[in-house]
Amino acid sequence: MTGTDGDAADRALDDALALANYRREPRLVDPVSVAQDLTAEGDGVAPPSGPSPTGPARRGRVPAAPGDPLSAATGRAADGPSDAGRFRGGVPPVQTARSAVRRGDPLSVALGHGLEEPPGPYGRPPRPGAADGAGHPGPTPHPGPSRLTSPAPGPAQHAARGGGPSRLPVPPAHAPEGPAVAWAEARRIARRAGRRLPARVVPLGDAALGAALARGLVALTDLPSFDSSAMDGWAVAGPGPWRLKGEVLAGQRAAEALHDGHAAGIATGAVLPAGATAILRREHGSTERRTDGEWLHVRAPHPAPAPGQDVRRRGGECRRGDELLRAGSVVTPIVLGLAAAAGYDELAVTTRPRVEVLVLGDELLEHGLPQPGRVRDALGPMLPSWLRGLGAEVTSVRRLVDDEDALHRAVAASTADLLVTTGGTAGGPVDHVHPVLAALGARLLVDGVAVRPGHPMVLAVLPSAAPDGSTRHLIGLPGNPLAAVAGVLTLVAPLVRALAGHPPPAPYAAPLTEDVSGHPEDTRLVPVVFDDESAARPLHFAGPAMLRGLAAADGMAVIPPGGARAGQETAVLDTTALVPAWGSGG
Numbered sequence: 001m002t003g004t005d006g007d008a009a010d011r012a013l014d015d016a017l018a019l020a021n022y023r024r025e026p027r028l029v030d031p032v033s034v035a036q037d038l039t040a041e042g043d044g045v046a047p048p049s050g051p052s053p054t055g056p057a058r059r060g061r062v063p064a065a066p067g068d069p070l071s072a073a074t075g076r077a078a079d080g081p082s083d084a085g086r087f088r089g090g091v092p093p094v095q096t097a098r099s100a101v102r103r104g105d106p107l108s109v110a111l112g113h114g115l116e117e118p119p120g121p122y123g124r125p126p127r128p129g130a131a132d133g134a135g136h137p138g139p140t141p142h143p144g145p146s147r148l149t150s151p152a153p154g155p156a157q158h159a160a161r162g163g164g165p166s167r168l169p170v171p172p173a174h175a176p177e178g179p180a181v182a183w184a185e186a187r188r189i190a191r192r193a194g195r196r197l198p199a200r201v202v203p204l205g206d207a208a209l210g211a212a213l214a215r216g217l218v219a220l221t222d223l224p225s226f227d228s229s230a231m232d233g234w235a236v237a238g239p240g241p242w243r244l245k246g247e248v249l250a251g252q253r254a255a256e257a258l259h260d261g262h263a264a265g266i267a268t269g270a271v272l273p274a275g276a277t278a279i280l281r282r283e284h285g286s287t288e289r290r291t292d293g294e295w296l297h298v299r300a301p302h303p304a305p306a307p308g309q310d311v312r313r314r315g316g317e318c319r320r321g322d323e324l325l326r327a328g329s330v331v332t333p334i335v336l337g338l339a340a341a342a343g344y345d346e347l348a349v350t351t352r353p354r355v356e357v358l359v360l361g362d363e364l365l366e367h368g369l370p371q372p373g374r375v376r377d378a379l380g381p382m383l384p385s386w387l388r389g390l391g392a393e394v395t396s397v398r399r400l401v402d403d404e405d406a407l408h409r410a411v412a413a414s415t416a417d418l419l420v421t422t423g424g425t426a427g428g429p430v431d432h433v434h435p436v437l438a439a440l441g442a443r444l445l446v447d448g449v450a451v452r453p454g455h456p457m458v459l460a461v462l463p464s465a466a467p468d469g470s471t472r473h474l475i476g477l478p479g480n481p482l483a484a485v486a487g488v489l490t491l492v493a494p495l496v497r498a499l500a501g502h503p504p505p506a507p508y509a510a511p512l513t514e515d516v517s518g519h520p521e522d523t524r525l526v527p528v529v530f531d532d533e534s535a536a537r538p539l540h541f542a543g544p545a546m547l548r549g550l551a552a553a554d555g556m557a558v559i560p561p562g563g564a565r566a567g568q569e570t571a572v573l574d575t576t577a578l579v580p581a582w583g584s585g586g
């Protein structure tokens with residue numbers, strides 16, 4: 001997301017196309033039902049039943065038609081959203097939030113909460129009947145890992161037992177006991193944990209795509225590097241009529257100098273002959289053969305060309321030494337084009353972090369229909385391209401059974417800059433991420449985040465296996481697919497971007513179409529779709545184990561603890577620009 005007008009226009013078009021699949025009729029709001037749907041499953045609230053995704057009609061609410069999978073409700077606040085900070089529809093991102101990026105955390109400003117907020121205890125049970133600011137019942141959160149009563153040994157305790165793999169008996173519960181880190185703080189920790197990898201020089205081409213420029217792209221020449229014609233026609237000198245003197249084509253050296261009253265045929269891009277004062281377009285002129293030679297006239301009713309007309313001046317785009325793009329800019333196909341135009345044959349780009357993905361879970365299937373007790377692995381297919389889009393080189397994606405030794409061996413043997421595991425982060429009997437990290441003597445930077453879904457996510461520094469002592473990280477994503485997505489947005493994206501030298505994306509904010517209930521202490525990430533007026537409408541089917549809502553979403557709205565009101569500007573994390581334009585990269 002760049003927030004440029006062109007970008008916003010493209011997004012508005014995408015949005016229109018995406019929304020074209022859905023019914024547009026405004027529906028009456030039933031925020032309670034929306035909140036229930038959003039938190040269904042994970043919060044123990046049964047999703048609405050019935051053939052319609054929105055369930056049976058309720059008071060004050062029009063049921064969605066079958067085939068309208070997602071519409072929750074589109075009631076708008078009476079005072080309406082402000083114009084500031086619309087994501088789509090051509091309005092650039094909130095400036096205050098944007099400038100906050102440079103000062104610190106991009107989202108704390110947009111959220112109006114964050115850093116100073118004291119983190120709640122990990123998994124602390126909600127106040128009974130806690131309500132959001134709108135008087136809607138707050139969700140009943142998952143039983144948090146703090147409810148696990150058996151004491152979980154910390155990493156030091158594991159290390160003290162020899163640091164070996166888990167043949168040693170360990171208590172089953174290893175979920176963190178300390179307070180979960182506030183969501184904005186977790187993002188900041190992840191971003192700061194990643195030091196940019198060293199630069200490398202690669203040939204100008206696909207190898208550079210998706211990497212960030214290690215140095216500013218400085219023009220090696222004036223652009224254009226010579227005065228040239230912008231049109232096919234004639235280079236003319238002084239007022240007409242002109243006596244024709246030869247022709248100059250693109251790629252040729254400059255023709256002879258022209259004197260006043262002379263003209264030469266010229267092609268677009270050809271060097272302007274010395275003495276030429278303007279270009280007369282071919283369709284604006286006519287030639288006449290006379291005994292004294294061939295003459296050029298302006299064809300009525302066109303005016304004579306003004307001095308400088310249709311001439312591309314040397315240096316009109318840049319001067320040699322001008323910085324065309326700053327260091328850190330991501331190399332897109334367009335950047336390749338610009339770099340080539342500016343004289344580059346190779347580019348210094350940051351090294352892509354090498355990321356290995358370990359998908360944990362005996363219950364996971366790679367093919368076919370889910371079976372009793374078995375589910376399809378939704379994360380293996382999702383994560384690699386997303387990681388590449390963030391600037392990573394994905395070295396492998398492996399499925400591992402729920403075996404502590406196997407996980408220990410895989411983590412210990414990996415030389416990747418970042419290991420991303422999925423599943424096994426909580427305190428269940430086969431949740432091995434914490435014990436393995438402890439056994440390896442890893443240092444936990446984040447151990448539980450005050451965010452729903454996704455709270456058991458973990459970020460650790462692994463003991464270095466590399467001879468140069470470079471830092472390697474492991475991020476444990478929760479197994480529930482939407483919780484894993486929350487983990488990518490919270491920990492993986494900031495860390496990978498930092499390692500890859502990519503700038504954090506500009507924050508976007510949008511007003512909510514309706515009240516969204518919050519968790520009492522934790523941030524909520526809620527899939528939203530932008531409506532016709534660029535307001536963010538929460539989607540159904542957003543339980544932690546569901547991807548249906550998110551798959552149709554434009555992003556995830558960041559709902560502060562306590563909830564957010566209709567019309568309130570809310571930060572929205574982009575989840576649409578995740579498909580890289582490049583392949584696996586080199």
Ligand SMILES: Nc1nc2c(c(=O)[nH]1)N[C@H]1C(S)=C(S)[C@@H](COP(=O)(O)OP(=O)(O)OC[C@H]3O[C@@H](n4cnc5c(N)ncnc54)[C@H](O)[C@@H]3O)O[C@H]1N2
Nearest residue numbers: 143144145361377378379423424425426431478479480483
């Ligand atoms: N006693 C408690 N239990 C749980 C808590 C808690 O606080 N106390 N937290 C719950 C929450 S919230 C989450 S999120 C999960 C996180 O669990 P894990 O990271 O250990 O993940 P698993 O137990 O391995 O799996 C959870 C769930 O997700 C499914 N799954 C796993 N991997 C995939 C995949 N690649 N594709 C699709 N689905 C996957 C798995 O089958 C389970 O249904 O813990 C809760 N429990």
Ligand code: MOO
Nearest residue numbers: 453454455483544
């Ligand atoms: O609420 Mo869990 O963290 O499903 O995601």
